[in-house]
Amino acid sequence: MSTGIPVQYFLVLATIMFFTGIYGFLTRRNLITMLMSVELILNAVNINFLAFNRYLYPHKLEGMFFSLFIIAVAASEAAVAIAIVINIYRRFATINVEDVNEMKH
Amino acid sequence: MISNQIMFILFSAMIIVFSILTVTSRKILRAAVYLLFVLVSTSGLYFMLDYQFLAAVQLTLYAGGIVVLIIFSILLTSHISQKFEPTGIMKSVFSAIASIAGAILAIITILDYNFSATAQAAKEVDMRLIGNSLLSVDYDGYILPFEVISVLLLAAMIAAIVIAKRGGPEKSELPTLKQE
Numbered sequence: 001m002s003t004g005i006p007v008q009y010f011l012v013l014a015t016i017m018f019f020t021g022i023y024g025f026l027t028r029r030n031l032i033t034m035l036m037s038v039e040l041i042l043n044a045v046n047i048n049f050l051a052f053n054r055y056l057y058p059h060k061l062e063g064m065f066f067s068l069f070i071i072a073v074a075a076s077e078a079a080v081a082i083a084i085v086i087n088i089y090r091r092f093a094t095i096n097v098e099d100v101n102e103m104k105h
Numbered sequence: 106m107i108s109n110q111i112m113f114i115l116f117s118a119m120i121i122v123f124s125i126l127t128v129t130s131r132k133i134l135r136a137a138v139y140l141l142f143v144l145v146s147t148s149g150l151y152f153m154l155d156y157q158f159l160a161a162v163q164l165t166l167y168a169g170g171i172v173v174l175i176i177f178s179i180l181l182t183s184h185i186s187q188k189f190e191p192t193g194i195m196k197s198v199f200s201a202i203a204s205i206a207g208a209i210l211a212i213i214t215i216l217d218y219n220f221s222a223t224a225q226a227a228k229e230v231d232m233r234l235i236g237n238s239l240l241s242v243d244y245d246g247y248i249l250p251f252e253v254i255s256v257l258l259l260a261a262m263i264a265a266i267v268i269a270k271r272g273g274p275e276k277s278e279l280p281t282l283k284q285e
Contacts, residue, residue, distance in 0.1 A: 004106045005113050007222075010150075011215045013117045017124050017143075019208040024128025026200035027192045032179055033133060036140050039171065040124055043147050046163075054154045056220060058227035061238055064156055065247050071159075071166055072254045076261030078171045082178045083269035089182045090271075 010051035018044035031085050031095040035078065042074045112153060119146040131189045137176050144168045158235055 021040035028034050046067045053063025089095050120143055127139040144167045151160035228234070239251050 004109050007220050008215055012212050015208055015211045016121055019204040020124040023200050023204040027197050050154050059225035069254050076258055079265045080261050083265040086269050095182050
């Protein structure tokens with residue numbers, strides 16, 4: 001299926017996606033959009049793992065299982081983060097990180 | 106061969122364009138929908154790499170689960186038509202410089218490195234093999250990370266419920282919502 005495409009193309013694509021996520025994480029000031037940037041970063045890492053697995057070690061399955069576990073971790077991270085976001089919104093009526101500056105309740 | 110490359114170019118163009126739109130869009134709901142497009146094209150890439158199971162997991166869990174969760178929390182916490190104030194010029198310029206510099210550095214390293222493929226035959230990844238490796242204790246087995254991830258999922262589920270539920274009766278007396 002992936003004949004004719006060098007492994008470097010996948011890696012460059014994942015790099016661009018990763019640093020787009022970093023840019024979003026640095027510039028965004030809303031908790032949910034920051035969470036979306038983190039999802040972009042995790043996805044780029046997954047592409048890397050799968051490309052390495054398919055091109056360099058096709059007789060093993062390490063990359064595939066690692067991506068599977070990363071997806072599970074990302075799902076639980078999203079669930080907990082959104083619970084925290086909703087709690088913060090309840091307490092402060094905003095989810096802008098610059099307005100949320102106290103942990104005391 | 107050629108159709109492969111066309112598909113790859115299509116998917117990567119979609120991924121790059123929609124990731125940039127995700128981090129720059131000023132309407133939060135649109136950013137979430139662009140993120141959905143990025144995740145679906147990523148699963149297309151997984152199909153191209155012949156990992157059908159992982160592509161299905163990506164579609165159901167990321168595109169189906171996480172994006173819906175994000176959209177729900179957007180609807181709970183902001184107005185749909187709300188627009189962000191634009192980020193400060195200085196901050197976006199410096200962040201762009203930092204990320205572009207990092208990307209260029211990484212891309213130069215990738216293109217410089219000489220990747221050598223193995224001569225080993227590729228393994229057919231079917232469901233039976235995935236299930237057997239997940240539950241086997243042999244050298245190729247992944248039972249330990251499987252158990253760890255199940256405990257983590259359980260802990261995350263309980264934590265999400267505990268965090269998001271309203272406080273007890275003694276807390277509800279306190280003024281929890283700060284009015285603007």
